[in-house]
Amino acid sequence: MKRIYLSSPHMSGREQQYVQEAFATNWIAPLGPHVDAFEQEFAALVGSRHAAALSSGTAALHLALLLAGVGAGDDVLVSTLTFSASVNPIVYLGARPVFVDSEPTSWNLDPALVSATIERKVRQGTPPKAVVPVHLYGQSADMHPIMAVCERYGIPVIEDAAEALGSDYHGKAPGTFGKAGIYSFNGNKIITTSGGGMLVSDDADFIAHARKLATQARDPAPHYQHSEIGYNYRLSNVLAGIGRGQLQVLEERVVARRRNCAFYQQALGDLPGLAFMPQASWGRHTRWLTVITIDPAQSGTDREAIRVALEAENIEARPVWKPMHLQPIFAHYERSGGSVAEAFFRDGLCLPSGSNLTPEDLARVVAVVRRAF
Numbered sequence: 001m002k003r004i005y006l007s008s009p010h011m012s013g014r015e016q017q018y019v020q021e022a023f024a025t026n027w028i029a030p031l032g033p034h035v036d037a038f039e040q041e042f043a044a045l046v047g048s049r050h051a052a053a054l055s056s057g058t059a060a061l062h063l064a065l066l067l068a069g070v071g072a073g074d075d076v077l078v079s080t081l082t083f084s085a086s087v088n089p090i091v092y093l094g095a096r097p098v099f100v101d102s103e104p105t106s107w108n109l110d111p112a113l114v115s116a117t118i119e120r121k122v123r124q125g126t127p128p129k130a131v132v133p134v135h136l137y138g139q140s141a142d143m144h145p146i147m148a149v150c151e152r153y154g155i156p157v158i159e160d161a162a163e164a165l166g167s168d169y170h171g172k173a174p175g176t177f178g179k180a181g182i183y184s185f186n187g188n189k190i191i192t193t194s195g196g197g198m199l200v201s202d203d204a205d206f207i208a209h210a211r212k213l214a215t216q217a218r219d220p221a222p223h224y225q226h227s228e229i230g231y232n233y234r235l236s237n238v239l240a241g242i243g244r245g246q247l248q249v250l251e252e253r254v255v256a257r258r259r260n261c262a263f264y265q266q267a268l269g270d271l272p273g274l275a276f277m278p279q280a281s282w283g284r285h286t287r288w289l290t291v292i293t294i295d296p297a298q299s300g301t302d303r304e305a306i307r308v309a310l311e312a313e314n315i316e317a318r319p320v321w322k323p324m325h326l327q328p329i330f331a332h333y334e335r336s337g338g339s340v341a342e343a344f345f346r347d348g349l350c351l352p353s354g355s356n357l358t359p360e361d362l363a364r365v366v367a368v369v370r371r372a373f
Helices: 015-024 033-046 057-067 088-092 111-123 143-152 202-212 236-249 250-267 303-312 339-347 360-370
Strands: 050-054 075-079 096-100 128-133 158-160 180-184 197-201 275-276 290-294 348-351
Touching: 015 033, 015 236, 033 050, 033 180, 033 197, 033 236, 050 057, 050 202, 050 303, 057 088, 057 128, 057 180, 057 202, 075 111, 075 202, 075 290, 088 096, 096 111, 111 143, 128 158, 158 275, 158 360, 197 202, 250 275, 250 360, 290 339, 303 360, 339 348
Parallel strands: 075 096, 075 128, 158 180
Antiparallel strands: 050 197, 180 197, 275 290, 290 348
């Protein structure tokens, strides 16, 4: 029986010409003309002035926080409903994550809690060093109120838009509101380079410094000289070539993901106790993943029973992210709220959402879910 994955890599065929160019010109190692072009094309697509292609979204977030001045003992506000990669770089730097709950409109960072937490910490004399909103599952957080309170207190915003490429917030791309934004091209993302990420900013010096740090922080000298600690974080020319081909089909991928969600909504919308992650009024949801919630009291089943039923039919589905404040490694850190994110984790399930799913694949998923009811 064919395995149906949650979200699998999908090549368009346009990548091959760029990869062949990399081999033909012997530009294999990190850096090269495809890296330069990928950065320029990506920056233009999201509406940022500058971009640096890196080995992962995690690397991009690490450098962004470092360049924003985050260090040992600092507090950084971050969404609790996210993957651990949004939090690990905070801890790399010796800083302390402060987990902030979600709001129900977009499932993203709650602006009211962000404001209340910042103001409380300012009164205590310990203002946070940065805020990291995470744009979940293909939808932007409500950025205007978050930016307003951060600008009032001079707190840099580093946006984790790893899951939200192709979405918008009032016509602007998430990842372009704060000091910097990060994106991921991991194998499960809406476009992929197999591994890779991008750091964007309107600040030219910020991106230039990031490029230096990502290339082992070599000083401009004829010999090897280093005046600060560096990292091996740059993207290879081959993977950048794949990225250039993938960028050309981003809109097609968004259309396909939204079509998947519409299929599920039409086919499952009548089931009692089943609801879909809402699309907020402020922008386009890419539906990178189609996410449902199951109310056991109304449905007579729960998300885990449905997940197990799908797995028995060789169909991959996953619970919504387990909130970071519930993770053993992070449980001792401060949090603001948490019950909203906990409810999404308890009841939420991500359905197969790949851009290459066939109508037959979608019908298989629907049939299993309906049987579970």
